[in-house]
Amino acid sequence: EDQVTQSPEALRLQEGESSSLNCSYTVSGLRGLFWYRQDPGKGPEFLFTLYSAGEEKEKERLKATLTKKESFLHITAPKPEDSATYLCAVQAASGGSYIPTFGRGTSLIVHP
Amino acid sequence: NAGVTQTPKFQVLKTGQSMTLQCAQDMNHNSMYWYRQDPGMGLRLIYYSASEGTTDKGEVPNGYNVSRLNKREFSLRLESAAPSQTSVYFCASSEDRMGGYTFGSGTRLTVV
Numbered sequence: 001e002d003q004v005t006q007s008p009e010a011l012r013l014q015e016g017e018s019s020s021l022n023c024s025y026t027v028s029g030l031r032g033l034f035w036y037r038q039d040p041g042k043g044p045e046f047l048f049t050l051y052s053a054g055e056e057k058e059k060e061r062l063k064a065t066l067t068k069k070e071s072f073l074h075i076t077a078p079k080p081e082d083s084a085t086y087l088c089a090v091q092a093a094s095g096g097s098y099i100p101t102f103g104r105g106t107s108l109i110v111h112p
Numbered sequence: 113n114a115g116v117t118q119t120p121k122f123q124v125l126k127t128g129q130s131m132t133l134q135c136a137q138d139m140n141h142n143s144m145y146w147y148r149q150d151p152g153m154g155l156r157l158i159y160y161s162a163s164e165g166t167t168d169k170g171e172v173p174n175g176y177n178v179s180r181l182n183k184r185e186f187s188l189r190l191e192s193a194a195p196s197q198t199s200v201y202f203c204a205s206s207e208d209r210m211g212g213y214t215f216g217s218g219t220r221l222t223v224v
Binding site: 031032034036041042043044045046049087091097098099102103104105 | 116152153154155157160162168170202204209210211212213214215216217218
């Protein structure tokens with residue numbers, strides 16, 4: 001069974017204090033790993049897709065990286081507007097349905 | 113562009129009542145999904161439609177039915193609402209089964 005574990009569950013940072021969120025996964029052949037951002041009261045917003053170990057994607061202050069067992073979402077010099085819940089999802093290469101398994105998310109609060 | 117539109121945004125039902133949640137996307141996406149999100153449980157797939165004319169069960173289909181009305185619209189019906197169905201419901205779509213999802217803004221449903 002595919003499993004996705006995100007850590008920490010919650011993270012509080014001061015503005016400008018860089019950190020990383022972790023997404024560890026167990027899947028029978030990874031087809032893709034997705035990162036989403038979810039603001040309170042809204043639906044998740046797609047950020048990145050990573051397909052193979054060593055791949056990196058960047059968007060503003062966010063950089064996602066991928067290894068064979070985990071992905072990191074690095075946040076450089078965060079601002080209060082980066083406060084949100086960040087969700088990770090993994091998609092297995094086998095099975096045929098391609099339905100991703102979502103983690104429970106990391107709630108990030110950035111204080112000014 | 114509106115993306116994925118869900119109606120209603122809020123709903124309160126009495127136990128045993130029925131209702132239909134509506135979802136429409138304007139991105140010409142082939143695949144559509146219904147999720148529920150509960151505190152501590154993350155996103156759980158209820159039903160999905162890989163393409164127009166097909167529907168399949170997800171992780172938690174009991175108590176729900178779906179209809180893929182056309183390529184744009186995918187509705188979720190609760191025939192006899194139960195308090196356990198109190199949740200936030202998200203509709204999502206993707207160009208195909210393998211890509212990242214575009215989510216709607218959600219329907220917050222309370223069953224009393």
